[in-house]
Amino acid sequence: MSMDDQLMLRMEGITKRFPGVLANDNIHFDVRRGEVHGLLGENGAGKTTLMNILYGLHRPESGEIYLNGKKVEILSPANAVELGIGMVHQHFMLVEPLTALENVVLGISPERPPFLDLEPARKRFTQLCEEYDLQLDPSTEVWRLPVGKQQWLEILKQLFRNAQLLVLDEPTSVLAPAEAEQLFKTVRRFAEEGRSVIFISHKLGEVLEVTDRITVLRDGHVIGTVPTSQATRPELARMMVGRTVILERKPREKIRAADPVLLIEKLCCKNDRGLPALKDLNLALFPGEIVGVAGVDGNGQRELAECIAGLRKPTSGLVRIKGVLVDHVIADPSLLGYIPEDRRKTGLSIDLNVEENLVIKDYERPPFTQKGMLRWGMIREHSTNLIRDFDIRTPSPSVPVRHLSGGNQQRVVVARELCAKPALVVASQPTRGLDLAAVEGVHDVLLRERNRGAGVLFISTELQEVLSLSDRIVVLFRGEIMGDVAAENTDINLIGEMMLGHRIEELAA
């Protein structure tokens, strides 16, 4: 029982299945009292599922949860809050038009219903702010607060509810470095009082900085739990990215070309939040090569792809495809084939059928439109050919795309983007969510494009596939390229270090 005395939380044999995915497979996980415990893993490793189970958002198929040595059933978030579990989601759960104070008391029953007296709450709010050194004005509306302060408010909400176990889901993804420092201080402070924190992240550096122990998840399994004092970056990186199935590197011939098909000069742009996403990025890509873009998700990959496709306006700098300046959406299928990151949102219109989706970029060109009229006969012929050539498994061209499997939906996008033999192919996370056979299929197609003489920009957060498919690898970190190396015989740990923000020049030294 002495073990349990130290333990705030113990999760035993947690298994959770989603249709087609084993999100958590017999997971054992515990958190000590007064500990900051890092939960590390790539996207889709099962971190969020595990935490959603803890917070009562999902029910596990099997497994037990013990809080302070007592077995508990967590049926809903309200349940979790009652048990002293607090969660700060990656996307804040704040009501923007309400004030900071109103947000904090939201969901807590007033002392004398139906009247709401905010004065006691205001006192407690100010007191907690002083105690934890958080500068927050209770009467400011949330929309006026900068993101960093909104996060303080989220944490304050949990303090107000007297949470004993705090879950922070990717807390630094929206923060500037200085704000992150302040967050770490608060987190440590929280733990010193004998409470516990689960710190979810896929950023190695900060996990090493702020935690006491680290558990690494991969593909729904616990790979291991290590004390932070004994952990090293390369070891953690290996635990995180090591694939159970290693994709083999296929042999290929070198192709030499003089002029780059894609030339990016001093490209800067902002992300959707208006923060800088790319900083003075330079890149030249030649015909007949696959350049892999490695990096932890959210370091500017999406913005890079969108700038090349003309979907995002750069704040400065130039992008040229075969000499053509990109200052508009590039819809010329012989110039650019673009496989976007989110196929169901940007790549396909899932309510339209297969043949319609196969021509959404070409419908206005002959032979699909002649004399101002759509020629459905030609469209049918074209789509039947593509369905055959790209092995799209669909009962007929007139089936809505929503009825196809993920792999076949991806084949529709790939077929449309590559059928006109584009000079440049940009594939953004093209294998995300696909099973291994479908992944190999996508790799084969991209390799075929390269061998045909197209330049291929292959963006992926799965390091293993970047290594096995690319000719050259560039590593993105916070919108900058950390290094540019030949892919063959590259040390995976070197790439891993660059993914964490070390420039290749520093590493060589």
Place this chain on the structure above:
Amino acid sequence: MIKATALREKLVLPAIGELLLSSFRPLLGILLAFIVSAGMIALAGANPIQAYRALIEGAIGSPQSIANTMVRASPLLLGGLGAAVGVKAGLWNVGIEGQMYAGAVGATAVALIPLPVPSWLHVTLSMLAAAVFGAAWGLIPAYLRAYRGVNEVVTTLMLNYVGIYFASWLVHEPQPLAEPDAFYPMSRIILPSARLPILLKGSSLHPGPIIGIALCVVAYLILRYTPFGFRTRLIGSNPEVARYTGMNVNRQILFVLILAAAMGGVAGSGEILGLKLRLYDFFVGGVGYEALAVALLVMGNPLLVIPGALFFGGLKSGAASMQITTGIEAPMALVIQALCVLFVIGVGFAERRWIDRRKQKVTEEAKANGY
């Protein structure tokens, strides 16, 4: 190979099932609405079967009643089309009511000017004026939606009131359209040369419904067979994808909303030029909202607007005879209309869930078979 074939058949099934259901969906919804309404009629103390018989009799029992149904359907056809085009593009044109008033103002103004032209041309010019007035009315929400991101539901809805009272102001003395010393605010009577002909003696059947049906067919052909139509369906199904294809999404939104509003304008002109011959104060009386209900009933399909509008028109013309025979007040027709829309939407949801379950089962079997 056998497995693959069997699987293909299974994958085909939901597609066919969906097709069958999509045509049955409105019918099933309507059936459910009639069952529930029967209960309400019974509660009101009448025999539902007798009431429905009178309703049907009044809607399609004689050439006169059919003509009456067509006349009632006329604004629903044109207005329903105006709303349906929007639905296809993912835009909610809730402003048919106001656009009908705007169109009526345009049509009345031109129909009151003595023009040295043949009658067919005077009628055509009056209808064109209605289309232009409707389009101009729609330009405001269209621009705001396309280039300023203002929700079109709010703007089109609010402009309805502006339209209603703008028309009202115009038919009150001393405004130039108003009839002097009238017992009720109305415009002067339109010139004979601007009137639509009566097609059936002893009825008020004018060509409005036929124009409406023709425009529904044209709209269907445009949506299906032109790049403009393809663009419209694309922004309706996924605007993000539309942007990704390089399309000028904002311009498309602008055009579609203006076009939809022009239809609303023409819907208003049919009532003036074919039926009422004057612009009466508050003459639309909610028909614009019924037109929206038609569009909802048929999920925005322009071809199905035709039966949808005729059905609603039939309900309205039948309701009068139901009232005479059974004493059930004519507004019961409005209740039935509302229930039809609600049930059709409800059946749509049930169907979507059915398909999802079915699809999941097929996918799981496919996975189990290693396909």
